[in-house]
Amino acid sequence: MPLDRPNAPKLESYWMPFTANRQFKAAPRLLVAAEGMHYTSADGHQVLDGTAGLWCCNAGHGRKQITDAVSRQLATLDYAPSFNMGHPIAFDFAERLAAIAPGPEGAKLDRIFYTNSGSESVDTALKIAIAYQRAIGQGTRTRVIGRERGYHGVGFGGISVGGLVNNRRVFPLIPADHLRHTHDLARNSFVKGQPEHGAELADDLQRMVDLHGAETIAAVIVEPVAGSTGVLVPPKGYLERLREIATKHGILLIFDEVITGFGRLGAPFASNFFGVTPDLVTTAKGLTNGVVPMGAVFASRAVHDALMTGPENAIELFHGYTYSGNPVACAAGLATLDVYESESLLTRAAELQAKWDAAIHSLKGAANVVDIRTIGLIAGIELSPRDGAPGARAYDVFVDCLAKGLLIRVTGDIIALSPPLIVEEAQIDQIVSTLGDALQRAA
Secondary structure (H helix, E strand, O other), X not given: OOOOHHHOOOOOOOOOOOOOHHHHHHOOOOEEEEEEOEEEEOOOOEEEEOOHHXXXXXXXXXXXXXXXXXXXXXXXXXXXXXXXXXXXXXXXXXXXXXXXXXXXXXXXXXXXXXXXOHHHXXXXXXXXXXXXXXXXOOOOOOEEEEEOOOOOOOOHHHHHHOOOHHHHOOOOOOOEEEXXXXXXXXXXXXXXXXXXXXXXXXXXXXXHHHHHOHHHEEEEEEOOOEOOOOOEOOOOOHHHHHHHHHHHOOOEEXXXXXXXXXXXXXXXXXXXXXXXXXXXXXXXXXXXXXXXXXXXXXXXXXXXXXXXXXXXXXXXXXXXXXXXOOHHHHHHHHHHHHHHHHOOOOOHHXXXXXXXHHHHHOOOOOOOEEEEEEEOOEXXXXXXXXXXXXXXXXXXXXXXXXXXXXXXXXXXXXXXEOOOOOOOHHHHHHHHHHHHHHHHHHO
């Protein structure tokens, strides 16, 4: 139902995240309900969700099975502490996650540490990596390596290894260095899946070893597919070379799968999709279908077991959160896994891959489109910027699409698409049609 303007929310008190607050509050865009593939806006219009919320509502919106599980848990046990205490559902959820954990049979990353967001998962993984190195007698390994144009949340660890300048420039950073990004329009434009060129960029990790010494480096973290920067797909062989170099020098490899986890590429995790097993994986978003904030770090047994030493009454890792393993979040997560399993959503992107590729790449030749990148149910559509106004063209497309009933995401002059995994082929056509018209009007 439309909001009556006299009863519309007052906007002044809420300091919005990653938002031009003054611009938004001058012309607010409010969503008031959601079901299936659609939001309902404050004026009563249906909006097709082309972004799974913020990459998180993989099973779509308003799933009764998840809502009912949350309601039951609230009525049974709303909160319980996780420091020197436990509650059964946290262990149940960890067992279910371990069963689908990244990695091949016999070498799964099946030790689960709960967090509350992707940012917390990243900072947790970095701390685990440094603690691991210390536990095995490598206490000089405190440096972490990220990648240019990487996004790893907004904690101090995440912005330090992250490579998005606006996230970093105001704040102090921990010791970190950065690999070059893999974006190469000259050689890899309009590619479906992995580009052919750029595997050699992984050799930057060897350069970091040569510069700093392997004995100073604890871990390297990358997104298998960089999402927030505008969908950068790893070149063929790139992740394999990172794994090889990291193993050679005793450096832990961390995959940030906050976006790619839980079916986005047509496999449970990007680690499975690419056939490369890291030592730690960070997750959030699709973990609970975005219903309740939650994250989790998946660790290998080798990493986990290295810390399980010393007196049995000693805390092995001085780290955790008030809401680690929150029972309501665990209930949402278990129900989410049930939905994924019953509807085969963790592999559905593979079934839609050909349709998705063909539909999105049909926008090649549209006004100002300089590149299109697709993999799984993700797309990045790069636009040429307006002179003196970077980001303005894509923002206009975003506003136009919303007015026409489609939610997209933009970062700079790149449009990112990642619809819920329940998307139908007709809705893919609708996304492309609406976006194509908006691109033409923005020309």
